[in-house]
Amino acid sequence: xxxxxxxxxxxxxxxxxxxFDDIRATRNTTYINNLWRMLAxxxxxxxxxxxxxxxxMATPSHLDPLTKExxxxxxxxxxxxxxxxxxxxxxxxxxxxxxxxxAELLAIVGLAAKTxxxxxxxxxxxxxxxxxxxxxxxx
Amino acid sequence: xxxxxxxxxxxxxxxxxxxFDDIRATRNTTYINNLWRMLAxxxxxxxxxxxxxxxxMATPSHLDPLTKExxxxxxxxxxxxxxxxxxxxxxxxxxxxxxxxxAELLAIVGLAAKTxxxxxxxxxxxxxxxxxxxxxxxx
Amino acid sequence: xxxxxxxxxxxxxxxxxxxFDDIRATRNTTYINNLWRMLAxxxxxxxxxxxxxxxxMATPSHLDPLTKExxxxxxxxxxxxxxxxxxxxxxxxxxxxxxxxxAELLAIVGLAAKTxxxxxxxxxxxxxxxxxxxxxxxx
Amino acid sequence: xxxxxxxxxxxxxxxxxxxFDDIRATRNTTYINNLWRMLAxxxxxxxxxxxxxxxxMATPSHLDPLTKExxxxxxxxxxxxxxxxxxxxxxxxxxxxxxxxxAELLAIVGLAAKTxxxxxxxxxxxxxxxxxxxxxxxx
Amino acid sequence: xxxxxxxxxxxxxxxxxxxFDDIRATRNTTYINNLWRMLAxxxxxxxxxxxxxxxxMATPSHLDPLTKExxxxxxxxxxxxxxxxxxxxxxxxxxxxxxxxxAELLAIVGLAAKTxxxxxxxxxxxxxxxxxxxxxxxx
Amino acid sequence: xxxxxxxxxxxxxxxxxxxFDDIRATRNTTYINNLWRMLAxxxxxxxxxxxxxxxxMATPSHLDPLTKExxxxxxxxxxxxxxxxxxxxxxxxxxxxxxxxxAELLAIVGLAAKTxxxxxxxxxxxxxxxxxxxxxxxx
Numbered sequence: 091x092x093x094x095x096x097x098x099x100x101x102x103x104x105x106x107x108x109x110f111d112d113i114r115a116t117r118n119t120t121y122i123n124n125l126w127r128m129l130a131x132x133x134x135x136x137x138x139x140x141x142x143x144x145x146x147m148a149t150p151s152h153l154d155p156l157t158k159e160x161x162x163x164x165x166x167x168x169x170x171x172x173x174x175x176x177x178x179x180x181x182x183x184x185x186x187x188x189x190x191x192x193a194e195l196l197a198i199v200g201l202a203a204k205t206x207x208x209x210x211x212x213x214x215x216x217x218x219x220x221x222x223x224x225x226x227x228x229x
Numbered sequence: 230x231x232x233x234x235x236x237x238x239x240x241x242x243x244x245x246x247x248x249f250d251d252i253r254a255t256r257n258t259t260y261i262n263n264l265w266r267m268l269a270x271x272x273x274x275x276x277x278x279x280x281x282x283x284x285x286m287a288t289p290s291h292l293d294p295l296t297k298e299x300x301x302x303x304x305x306x307x308x309x310x311x312x313x314x315x316x317x318x319x320x321x322x323x324x325x326x327x328x329x330x331x332a333e334l335l336a337i338v339g340l341a342a343k344t345x346x347x348x349x350x351x352x353x354x355x356x357x358x359x360x361x362x363x364x365x366x367x368x
Numbered sequence: 369x370x371x372x373x374x375x376x377x378x379x380x381x382x383x384x385x386x387x388f389d390d391i392r393a394t395r396n397t398t399y400i401n402n403l404w405r406m407l408a409x410x411x412x413x414x415x416x417x418x419x420x421x422x423x424x425m426a427t428p429s430h431l432d433p434l435t436k437e438x439x440x441x442x443x444x445x446x447x448x449x450x451x452x453x454x455x456x457x458x459x460x461x462x463x464x465x466x467x468x469x470x471a472e473l474l475a476i477v478g479l480a481a482k483t484x485x486x487x488x489x490x491x492x493x494x495x496x497x498x499x500x501x502x503x504x505x506x507x
Numbered sequence: 508x509x510x511x512x513x514x515x516x517x518x519x520x521x522x523x524x525x526x527f528d529d530i531r532a533t534r535n536t537t538y539i540n541n542l543w544r545m546l547a548x549x550x551x552x553x554x555x556x557x558x559x560x561x562x563x564m565a566t567p568s569h570l571d572p573l574t575k576e577x578x579x580x581x582x583x584x585x586x587x588x589x590x591x592x593x594x595x596x597x598x599x600x601x602x603x604x605x606x607x608x609x610a611e612l613l614a615i616v617g618l619a620a621k622t623x624x625x626x627x628x629x630x631x632x633x634x635x636x637x638x639x640x641x642x643x644x645x646x
Numbered sequence: 647x648x649x650x651x652x653x654x655x656x657x658x659x660x661x662x663x664x665x666f667d668d669i670r671a672t673r674n675t676t677y678i679n680n681l682w683r684m685l686a687x688x689x690x691x692x693x694x695x696x697x698x699x700x701x702x703m704a705t706p707s708h709l710d711p712l713t714k715e716x717x718x719x720x721x722x723x724x725x726x727x728x729x730x731x732x733x734x735x736x737x738x739x740x741x742x743x744x745x746x747x748x749a750e751l752l753a754i755v756g757l758a759a760k761t762x763x764x765x766x767x768x769x770x771x772x773x774x775x776x777x778x779x780x781x782x783x784x785x
Numbered sequence: 786x787x788x789x790x791x792x793x794x795x796x797x798x799x800x801x802x803x804x805f806d807d808i809r810a811t812r813n814t815t816y817i818n819n820l821w822r823m824l825a826x827x828x829x830x831x832x833x834x835x836x837x838x839x840x841x842m843a844t845p846s847h848l849d850p851l852t853k854e855x856x857x858x859x860x861x862x863x864x865x866x867x868x869x870x871x872x873x874x875x876x877x878x879x880x881x882x883x884x885x886x887x888a889e890l891l892a893i894v895g896l897a898a899k900t901x902x903x904x905x906x907x908x909x910x911x912x913x914x915x916x917x918x919x920x921x922x923x924x
Contacts, residue, residue: 095779223651362790373640501512
């Protein structure tokens with residue numbers, strides 16, 4: 091079940107078609123997954139979301155493509171977003187994630203959640219050595 | 230402020246000292262940060278937590294050390310654990326994270342949170358192509 | 369699947385029937401949605417929960433009814449409560465939410481999550497100008 | 508810093524004073540902690556919140572007082588509510604929580620968070636044997 | 647404490663100055679709050695974040711400015727983002743939020759969190775009547 | 786749907802069989818629930834996770850078995866982990882949780898979430914009396 095209906099023929103909207111064409115070209119596939127199909131109900135939201143995803147996830151940058159997917163999965167698990175866990179695990183596998191790396195990712199995500207709870211439960215004060223510096227003019 | 234007092238001389242407990250010694254040796258430092266100092270109130274909890282962290286974060290494995298810290302930060306931000314965001318950002322920097330990589334990490338963590346919200350808000354159904362397979366015998 | 373069974377004829381309990389009658393009268397409908405049906409396993413919990421919802425959501429107040437539903441959806445998305453996202457999106461639509469407003473709600477919820485992550489990831493100190501004042505006697 | 512100012516003499520409002528008097532009588536103390544002082548800016552919100560807390564936490568019931576505080580702490584840690592972690596840890600200690608029980612609580616909260624992440628990361632399907640039963644009439 | 651240092655004179659970077667100038671013009675103030683000062687460490691991240699905030703929060707749209715701030719606060723509270731709760735509560739007050747509206751916002755955010763927990767704890771199945779429709783072609 | 790396939794005959798791996806045997810012996814059942822079946826894809830992760838669960842949840846300790854399950858459920862609800870809510874509610878019932886205790890657990894979890902939101906929304910400063918003490922040497 092979804093929370094809203096979407097147009098039966100979303101690509102009749104030229105802006106939607108332009109985004110879908112760019113998704114297909116960028117990912118070298120004919121498949122448009124459900125998130126994009128549903129976002130088609132609002133062309134502006136679809137455009138800005140895809141622009142962000144393309145710029146950060148599908149453009150060469152300072153982090154390699156697989157590392158970026160692993161970070162994405164880590165956030166999605168922590169936010170309990172079932173859809174995103176599925177879609178980005180599939181994406182990570184397509185970018186070469188091995189079973190051993192997947193197991194390790196899950197183990198680290200679990201460990202981080204555990205020590206997050208310990209630090210919050212104890213209300214551990216932040217060590218002065220971790221300070222990254224002042225905010226100029228922000229006093 | 231913290232939620233509990235900790236012993237003034239935690240290393241008088243031989244189990245605590247053994248863990249602290251291992252932290253110092255593993256990290257090649259004399260500094261023990263506050264999380265470990267606070268966990269010293271219960272030697273068993275200290276031992277098991279450090280054993281997990283050492284095994285996953287300080288042992289060569291299928292993911293490189295910096296990638297593991299980036300994943301750790303991503304979870305810690307999403308869980309709003311102030312202490313952990315500080316300690317693991319410092320650790321990532323010690324392992325070579327550049328300013329550009331830090332900016333990109335934050336951008337991806339922010340983007341993932343945004344699309345998590347969109348997928349959850351729309352209750353997007355998971356695409357069949359994302360299915361990873363059945364659970365044997367789990368019917 | 370659910371985590372507990374509920375009575376087959378919940379309205380045989382007079383307290384449950386009184387609440388269901390009030391839900392039907394307040395909402396001008398014959399339909400009782402699943403949350404209330406399940407809460408019927410404990411009359412006290414059902415009564416106090418409905419009393420809260422009726423007082424805050426179904427009584428004229430300082431915020432208009434649609435705004436209140438939008439706030440409710442925002443929290444439900446952030447908590448990844450699938451049931452609540454569905455039920456309150458339906459309620460907002462019944463109170464006049466347009467497609468354009470829905471798209472905008474989702475966009476703001478996504479943006480807020482993104483900047484929440486940036487502020488937490490950077491551990492931005494709160495500006496002094498944002499201080500709302502002291503707590504009298506709370507020293 | 509807080510997000511709003513509160514009246515310097517909150518007990519000049521008779522409704523606030525009645526709640527504060529009840530807090531002092533119920534808890535057998537003269538101390539009113541900051542949450543109640545801040546909620547005093549809106550008497551209705553103060554009254555309903557205290558009524559809920561008193562009924563569930565300060566009234567003999569099906570769970571013993573310490574167990575109820577441990578549950579409260581577990582939720583507060585998971586929601587990263589610094590104030591609530593502090594106030595309910597202090598309350599649990601006042602109700603007899605030992606250091607060993609505190610350590611065990613933290614260990615279980617950490618373990619639960621870890622296995623939550625594993626189950627969500629793997630998207631483990633719920634076993635049929637866990638089903639609690641249907642919702643009557645809710646089809 | 648923060649997690650990273652920021653340039654002492656951020657506006658020496660022309661891109662940063664352009665964004666800061668636009669913030670000052672859009673908000674009709676000389677004050678630049680700490681989030682923007684810290685984001686100045688990466689001009690691209692600063693630009694894209696401000697562009698999103700300006701477009702959604704500072705442009706006339708389908709929701710009124712105060713409603714948008716209330717939604718923003720609701721998400722920020724739920725994510726436990728201390729900075730964002732402070733900054734957006736201040737912004738809502740600047741846009742006319744009264745004390746009574748603030749109290750009501752907090753009460754609704756609290757109620758939503760409570761019923762989110764009930765629905766999740768009971769694993770209430772979504773009512774068929776809440777279905778918003780199929781995803782075309784997404785099978 | 787799941788995020789990864791698992792071996793059809795997991796117990797052909799001697800390490801997996803050893804863990805499954807220990808689960809069956811510890812719980813006095815022939816049933817292995819899906820979480821363990823899925824974790825079988827990585828023997829090390831399976832072993833360490835079960836070791837943690839067995840040590841904390843299935844060994845006599847400072848908290849009684851039912852209290853430990855209630856804490857586990859509270860965290861699982863707050864993290865919106867559907868699988869874990871189901872499995873630990875079933876486990877709590879097997880350990881004697883009554884309907885009245887279940888209703889009370891849900892009510893407290895809901896109340897805690899509500900007051901967490903109020904404290905975070907108001908940014909209530911922590912009372913000095915809640916301070917648990919300094920961190921020795923952690924300055």
